[in-house]
Amino acid sequence: MAGFPLxxxxxxxxxxxxxxxxxxxxxxxxxxxxxxxxxxDFLLATWLVLAFDPVTPVMQFQERTVxxxxxxxxxxxxxxxxxxxxxxxxxxxxxxxxxASWKAIDVNVKTFMINLLVMQTFMLGVFCALDLFLFYxxxxxxxIPMYVIxxxxxxxxxxxxxxxxxxxxxxxxxxxxxxxxxxxxxxGRTFDILALMEAEIPFSIQTWVFLAFLVAFAVKVPxxxxxxxxxxAHVQAPTAGSIILAGVLLKMGAYxxxxxxxPMLPDASQYFAPLVIALSAIAIVYGGFLALAQxxxxxxxxxxxxxxxxFVTLGLFTFNTNGLxxxxxxxxxxxxxxGALFLFVGIIYERTHTRQIADYGGLMKIVxxxxxxxxxxxxxxxxxxxxxxxxGELLVLSGAFAWGKATGAVAIAGAMLSAAYMLxxxxxxxxxxxxxxxxxxxxxxxxxxxxxILPLAIFVIWxxxxxxxxxxxxxxxxxxxxxxxxxx
Amino acid sequence: MDQQAIIRSIIISTPEIIVIFGACVVLFAGLxxxxxxxxxxxxxxxxxxxxxxxxxxGLAGPPLLAYGGTFVVDGLALFFKAIFFLATALTLLIxxxxxxxxxxxxxxxxxxxxxxxxxxxxxxxxxxxxxxxMGLELQALAFYVLVGYQRRDAKSTEAALKYVILGAVSSxxxxxxxxxxxxxxxxxxxxxxxxxxxxxxxxxxxxxxAILFLITGLLFKLGAVPFHMWVPDVYExxxxxxxxxxxxxxKAAAFAIVLRIFLESVIQxxxxxxxxxxxxxVLTMAVGSFVALVxxxxxxxxxxxxxxxxxxxxxxxxxxxxDGVSSVMLYLLIYTFMNVGxxxxxxxxxxxxxxxDEIDDYTGLATSHPVWALLTLIFLFSLAGIxxxxxxxxxxxxxxxxxxxxxxxxxxxxxxxxxxxxxxxxRIVMVMYMKAPSRHFDLALTPMLRVSLIVAxxxxxxxxxxxxxxxxxxxxxAFGTQQASIIGLLR
Numbered sequence: 001m002a003g004f005p006l007x008x009x010x011x012x013x014x015x016x017x018x019x020x021x022x023x024x025x026x027x028x029x030x031x032x033x034x035x036x037x038x039x040x041d042f043l044l045a046t047w048l049v050l051a052f053d054p055v056t057p058v059m060q061f062q063e064r065t066v067x068x069x070x071x072x073x074x075x076x077x078x079x080x081x082x083x084x085x086x087x088x089x090x091x092x093x094x095x096x097x098x099x100a101s102w103k104a105i106d107v108n109v110k111t112f113m114i115n116l117l118v119m120q121t122f123m124l125g126v127f128c129a130l131d132l133f134l135f136y137x138x139x140x141x142x143x144i145p146m147y148v149i150x151x152x153x154x155x156x157x158x159x160x161x162x163x164x165x166x167x168x169x170x171x172x173x174x175x176x177x178x179x180x181x182x183x184x185x186x187x188g189r190t191f192d193i194l195a196l197m198e199a200e201i202p203f204s205i206q207t208w209v210f211l212a213f214l215v216a217f218a219v220k221v222p223x224x225x226x227x228x229x230x231x232x233a234h235v236q237a238p239t240a241g242s243i244i245l246a247g248v249l250l251k252m253g254a255y256x257x258x259x260x261x262x263p264m265l266p267d268a269s270q271y272f273a274p275l276v277i278a279l280s281a282i283a284i285v286y287g288g289f290l291a292l293a294q295x296x297x298x299x300x301x302x303x304x305x306x307x308x309x310x311f312v313t314l315g316l317f318t319f320n321t322n323g324l325x326x327x328x329x330x331x332x333x334x335x336x337x338x339g340a341l342f343l344f345v346g347i348i349y350e351r352t353h354t355r356q357i358a359d360y361g362g363l364m365k366i367v368x369x370x371x372x373x374x375x376x377x378x379x380x381x382x383x384x385x386x387x388x389x390x391x392g393e394l395l396v397l398s399g400a401f402a403w404g405k406a407t408g409a410v411a412i413a414g415a416m417l418s419a420a421y422m423l424x425x426x427x428x429x430x431x432x433x434x435x436x437x438x439x440x441x442x443x444x445x446x447x448x449x450x451x452x453i454l455p456l457a458i459f460v461i462w463x464x465x466x467x468x469x470x471x472x473x474x475x476x477x478x479x480x481x482x483x484x485x486x487x488x
Numbered sequence: 489m490d491q492q493a494i495i496r497s498i499i500i501s502t503p504e505i506i507v508i509f510g511a512c513v514v515l516f517a518g519l520x521x522x523x524x525x526x527x528x529x530x531x532x533x534x535x536x537x538x539x540x541x542x543x544x545x546g547l548a549g550p551p552l553l554a555y556g557g558t559f560v561v562d563g564l565a566l567f568f569k570a571i572f573f574l575a576t577a578l579t580l581l582i583x584x585x586x587x588x589x590x591x592x593x594x595x596x597x598x599x600x601x602x603x604x605x606x607x608x609x610x611x612x613x614x615x616x617x618x619x620x621x622m623g624l625e626l627q628a629l630a631f632y633v634l635v636g637y638q639r640r641d642a643k644s645t646e647a648a649l650k651y652v653i654l655g656a657v658s659s660x661x662x663x664x665x666x667x668x669x670x671x672x673x674x675x676x677x678x679x680x681x682x683x684x685x686x687x688x689x690x691x692x693x694x695x696x697x698a699i700l701f702l703i704t705g706l707l708f709k710l711g712a713v714p715f716h717m718w719v720p721d722v723y724e725x726x727x728x729x730x731x732x733x734x735x736x737x738x739k740a741a742a743f744a745i746v747l748r749i750f751l752e753s754v755i756q757x758x759x760x761x762x763x764x765x766x767x768x769x770v771l772t773m774a775v776g777s778f779v780a781l782v783x784x785x786x787x788x789x790x791x792x793x794x795x796x797x798x799x800x801x802x803x804x805x806x807x808x809x810x811d812g813v814s815s816v817m818l819y820l821l822i823y824t825f826m827n828v829g830x831x832x833x834x835x836x837x838x839x840x841x842x843x844x845d846e847i848d849d850y851t852g853l854a855t856s857h858p859v860w861a862l863l864t865l866i867f868l869f870s871l872a873g874i875x876x877x878x879x880x881x882x883x884x885x886x887x888x889x890x891x892x893x894x895x896x897x898x899x900x901x902x903x904x905x906x907x908x909x910x911x912x913x914x915r916i917v918m919v920m921y922m923k924a925p926s927r928h929f930d931l932a933l934t935p936m937l938r939v940s941l942i943v944a945x946x947x948x949x950x951x952x953x954x955x956x957x958x959x960x961x962x963x964x965x966a967f968g969t970q971q972a973s974i975i976g977l978l979r
Contacts (some may be wrong), residue, residue: 069960071959108855163918165908166910170907177903
């Protein structure tokens, strides 16, 4: 067991599978092959979680090889309690994306699946990287497949959305790059993330680097006011693209805060915490109101993401155990629930080819199972007790109140807003008179769709009723992180 | 100079002699009547380039001085010569089909390419301003003719005329600066100039003027703003392989002398020129990036892109030091791979009636030719500086050198310009991948073009993924020169 490069295998298995796809001629075979590769990857990730020792904050499964000796760059990967969860989430959503694209993608299937596999490798790499340069390479390289996925297989306005996504993210990332290089020199020429966490960095430099990082992560999260690429990208992207965006990409911004801003720039993080919290509070309320006003299913969910990610960044910068735990759990939850919601939109869109909420109504009578599960995930999204959202949001709220009463109050208002727009969505889509005539070719969930949805549903209930396994994995790492931020 | 020294000098300059001899052989071979003439000319030229490369690699090691110290083979020269050989070989390969299409298949074409190579090699090895100037003029004269080779094409003729006039002006300015330096220092030897400059307490107005003239002359050759006017017209009008050659090799040669003159010799009076170079670098990046946004012709767009890249590479000159020098060198090597690759793509599109140099000509290429579209995508993302391609590492290393010297604000400006520049590269990706094809593609893919595309893409990807070895080469080369020159000689 020792010496087996499990993480590298998990990261590079999807890319290694590309030659197999190239050999296949038949679209159906390509789909199956991509599914098989990603399922194997998911099983490996599951193994990783099971083999992970949750009592220590130390990076586990570490691998280190010198990459560019002259600049002190190494290929270093490893996972702690935080990243292991996101490796798992990414691997889980990976094969679900293949299932979601089974019928929706019918042109250039092979190219699409190759993009999906490349994307998967880069995303997994981001969560495993222990070297800043390596992290940046994965982080930035993701733009290429994502740009292509949105731009080639997206909706009518896909080109605009793809370019907007690309340029927003790139502009933010490049400042991040400058910040990285500054950190490199300040800390004595190292890109090693663990060493950088220990480095003492002067406050004046911390503030500048923090701001550079803030721009990059804020674009990715996205935080108000740099969130405007998200609705466009979400609406235009194919279902799999939306799932990846909501489920994994948005988490990376928050993960960046967790992995870099907080532990490496603790003083600046505290100094700028009011700013970040204010932006988060604005995102929660503003995103909520925007979601309330949407007529397009995907846009509604996109804006709800802005609001929900506001909870995450809020929790991160409260600097208390509850806030942090809640934020990270909420990141995981949001990936599950929003991923599922986009899947649902994709499923119904395949049948009706409309995303306008006004075109729907009374789905309950036509596709009861679909409606039931949609309702279930909507409840999770509005954090009803018994679902995963409740646990995460409750923790964030308690953290927010500990930080300041006003902050808590704003967060509560946001939580109420989420109930308003999700319930409104359910009422307009599922209830009321049916908008479709009798011979309408609507069919309920088929087996493929059920297989894609069920694991997500399991996590909703599992975390909702018994979140301890998840919190236990997170706890040592987050405590360690808290020590790094507040402890010195 | 005794006989032994002369023989030694000849041995040290063997590569240059081989190339010039080769040029003459090719010139005569062009008179042959043979159906295989083009293959013979290409093959002969490639053989001479390979021989010269072999001879050059034989000279690797500690710096060697020849011709009374006016000619040097050191790390810097070796590295730049490697770039020239690579660029020349790729240019020869991508020319094969194009010269037939454009009806310019003649022995002189190949001979001139080799003469230009010889000129650039002399530039890289010159350690005396006059030797450098001689190399500069040799390559410039060869390029003047090559740019105007399509003599029945109005654009090509116009480009050649512009290039000759502006090139002559810039050479004149450079020469004037050179003469002023000679007047002040009493020598044209770079080491001698360095020694006499370091003796000066306060730079007088004549020295400032001399340095500014030298800078101006060189920046003309680099196509830096505000001396960039000739670049788009010349790039658009010249035969495409020549544009590729010009954009990588000629630019690299100009950078070679910039590095040698500025970082080895007049670094003593850095305070005179450093601010000017900073301002020019920023302007160059800005003009290149913003003006490229509105271009519809891909060769013009790449011209502005090359202006922007020159601005970025100038930042390495600003940074200076070992990292600064080696970052510029690595940048130029990587730029050679990705830019020649992109030009090879343009040549691939040139077939019969299709000129293939409008961006719209690429509409929907990915649908029918996924492999070649993917290659183009890699070149474009590399030019845009997105990892894991080599273009990213090139820019990254420049940023490292720059921030090491404390130029953080400059680094921020550079990356923001880069974000602007990314738009016009991904726009071509967009056109290729995201629009339905409007025509049937008939690509002019010859075996030689395939080889050059594969070489270019291999370099672009390999340096991106394993940059370590190439970085070491660049650093050793840069370190070698410093050891050999000022630091070693002055102390």
